[in-house]
Structures are given as structure tokens and as C-alpha cells.
Amino acid sequence: MSVLKLFHKHPELNTASILLVETERQHQDKLAEAILAAQRSFNVNVHLADSLPLPTKNEANRPRIDLVVFIVNHFNSHSLELTKSYLQHLDVMYFLGRLCFLVSDARSAKSDRDILHAVREMAAQYSSPLLFTELQTEQGLATAADRLLVFTKVSAGFVPGVSSLFLNTLTSCSHPMESSPTKLSDTD
């Protein structure tokens, strides 16, 4: 089973690479453009994919991927199932802070509550950050791009003293809390 490995290739000078994976290819392009347009002090390569494993014929030309972002569609259940299956094709080193989940328009009326709950559980299970973004507006795209660039900067090692695992302890998603009636009446 082909696995996307992290340390197989040499990093390039002052360059970071992001891989955006989205099953339905709705927001990838706009988000990629926003990332490229954002202000940054290093070069960024943005790669788009709709599934993992990545095709092997481009293997040689592809640079080292510093950050993998899964854009999960929470309007239907299929996207979540597929994303879970793609996670098997990632090297284990990506799970230590170089992986990020992203959902867009969580406040939309079309969103399914249970699916969003399930996405959150998945992000918590893999200890990865879950970003809630608004990818319909320009401002939202710019904000999302900035947030992703912060993660990329750390993953690519451009911030001295901060490793991606360290950032992960601060940003990983917490489990939606389990129910327990006694917790509600917790008083001082």
C-alpha cells in the first residue's frame, strides 16, 4: 500500500509545500489561490488532490509535503468516510502535527449536526487541529489561508524553537464531551 512519506525527500531552501485533499473539489482552488496571494516570507507550493494515495507517476517531481490538509464536507456522510480511508495512506510522522482538518460553513443550514460531531470526533481521535472556516467570502478565504500558513511555517521548520508537535499540543481538537448529568450541576 503506497504511503505518503514525510522524510523521504530533502526540503528545498525557503520553500514549504501544502497538500490540500478534498473529495469534491469545491473549495480547493480558491483556497490555494488565497494561500498563494497571502503575505509570507517564504515560498509555498500548493498541491491539490482529491484522494490518497497520490499517483505514483509524479512521485519524482513532487517535493516534500510539509502539511496535509483534509477539507471535509459535512453536508453528506460520504466525504467523512472517504477521508477516514485516506488517512491510512499517510505516514505516521504526519500525525504528529503535520495534519489538519478543515470544514467550511459550519453554521450553514444545510450542515448535518451529527456529521459535524463525527468530524470533530475524528479530529480529536487523531489529535489534529480542526479549523472552522468560511470559504465563501474573500475575507474568509484570506483568514483561512493565514491560519494554514501559520501551521505550514511551523511544519517546515521556519520558526526556530517551535516544532510542529509543540504546536499540535496547543491546537489539537478536543473530544466533544461525553454526557454525564452530574457535570451540568457542577457548582462552585
Added chain:
Amino acid sequence: MAKRPQRRDVPGDLHSTPNISKPRGYFSGNLETGLPSSRKYASLRKPPSSREINKANNLSKKIDPEQISLLIGKDWHLHYVTPLYKFSHSEIRTYSRQLSAFIAAEKQKGVPFDMGSDNIFRVNFSIILGIAEKEEDSEAVFIQIYAKQFFAIQGTTENVIWSGWLACVNCSTEYISSLPPRFTYFPLFCSNGPETMTAIVRTWFQKTFDCSFGNLTMNYSNLGWLAAIWTDCKQTVDFKYLKLSWTLPLRPPLDITYTINSEDVWELWNSVHKENDQITSEEMGQFMYSLESHFFRHFKVHLTFGELIEVSTSLGLVQKNGRIKFLSGERMPAILTLLTENAVLMMPI
């Protein structure tokens, strides 16, 4: 590793100023007063994993058949309601008069009506006993609005032009007991009739009881539960088919109606469901998954990429945008419990 922040609820009187609770370690500020947070309660709660369906139970045991007929056969539009302040079941006659007066006043003000300009409206509030299941649930209140022609001859009958009901079925005890006193909680509001009249009734409720309304949408799992519950009724009440409608987001959008013969769906359900009174969410998930994968095997279309819009049998019809029609009183308590829980979860705050 950071300590998980503790959430502090601040139950207080509506009239007191907000208290900031004492910080203890890491603390996520929760400046809430008055009504306890339903969203926090909802986010803490997983959707229930099993549902009690009492097979021998239908509404006719407890409620007058005449009153059941009020609920059946009409197309209800579902809403969720926040708790009502100072609502009393004994004052319903006063409420009837007040609402009639309010409607007349709105008409005077020139609010657009689409029911004819020379009608007199009379409102009747009544209580339907038996819908509420637990002790803490408030008894259901049924509202009917009659219209009569202003220039009508004596003896012409009035027509019901709008009806609605507020209900609370099997609502969680913790939430109700955490409400401040003098609040009554009816999570579910159903309305049938012209939208302008619904808007007027909602405005009156908002002004009188300081509550707010919102539209209730049914998501995939709610529709799945209803499909499972209605399929389960096959032993007691026969129905011909189970019909599911999907919309796939293609260009142009593709609508799929998937009709299954009831014998086949009953066989499928039996193979998934254990013979007892409970339906678990695994069984429901398995049932829906089997239907979808069967469709995929034949048509190579992934139904899960689309949205489930409607579930209907001859026992009832429910749509994703919050419309439901009961055609039989079978398993009503379980269905109403499901709707109530959905309303509680959808309530903001």
C-alpha cells in the same frame, strides 16, 4: 498538557446582573445568566443510541380519538420554541381572548393577510391530555383559529383556518428541572395553515411569553429513525411501500425517489433488528446503509453524496425542511419524543 477547561454554569434569576464565576485553573468564561445553556447541554450530549419503541403503544389508549383526529391528516410545519415565561394552563381562556384581540388589532394595522378581508377570527385554546409522557412534561396545548364571514347569516358554521399545537414529550428531566421557576417548556410547536397567520401567532407568543421560535429541520439521522420506526410498524399496521427521496448535487440537481415494497423492507428490517422493544442507532444505521448499498449495486450511484429529503409511507410523511404529516397514530409517542429531542438540540443558546 493544558488542563481541560472547566465550564461553569451560572444559574441565576433573570433580573440579576451577570456573575463571573471564580476562575479555577484554566477557565473558559461563560457569562450566562438566567436560562441554562441548552447548546452546552446539547453539545455535551451524544445523540441517543437507542430508542424505546413500545410496540403495544399508540396514542388511542390515552387520548380521546376525536382529539387524535385533530393531529392526523394535516401537514404540520415544525418549529422549536424557547421556554415560555409565565404560561399557565389554567389561563387558556384568557389567552384565547387575547389572541383574538391581537389578530383583530393586526388586521386593523394593515398587516397583510391572505385570508380575505372581511372575516372575524375566533381563537380557541384547548389542552390535549395524554400526549405528554413524563411527569415533568407540560400538557400539550392545542390552538385553533376559526374564521367566519363578517356579513354571514346566523347559523353559518365557522371554518378552522389555522391550527397549531405546543408539545413537550419525554423531554430530559435535567433540563426542565434546571429551568428557573415560572418557566414552562414546550420544545415543539407545530402549525398548519397560512404562513401569515403562523407569523402572527408567533409574534403574539413572543410578545406575551418572551420566547422565540425557529424552524426545525430534520437531518439525515432523524429521517432514518422515522424510516426505521415506520418500518417497524409493519406487524401491527400494514403499509404498501417505503419511499425515500434524495437530491444529488449534480448540475442540474438529480432527484431520486427510491420506493421499496413493504414486504422486502420488512425482511430487511427483520434481519437487522433484534426482536425486542428497543431500536438502537446501530440497527437504524445498518438499515439505511443496506438500502443505500443496494441502490449502489444496481445503479452505481452513491446516495450518500446527496441529501435525504423525504421519507414517506402510508403511516406518515416527513420532509427535511421540517414538514411532517401523520396518517396514523401508531408509535406517535416515540415519534414525538424524537421530534422533541430534535427541537431541544436545535434551540440556540
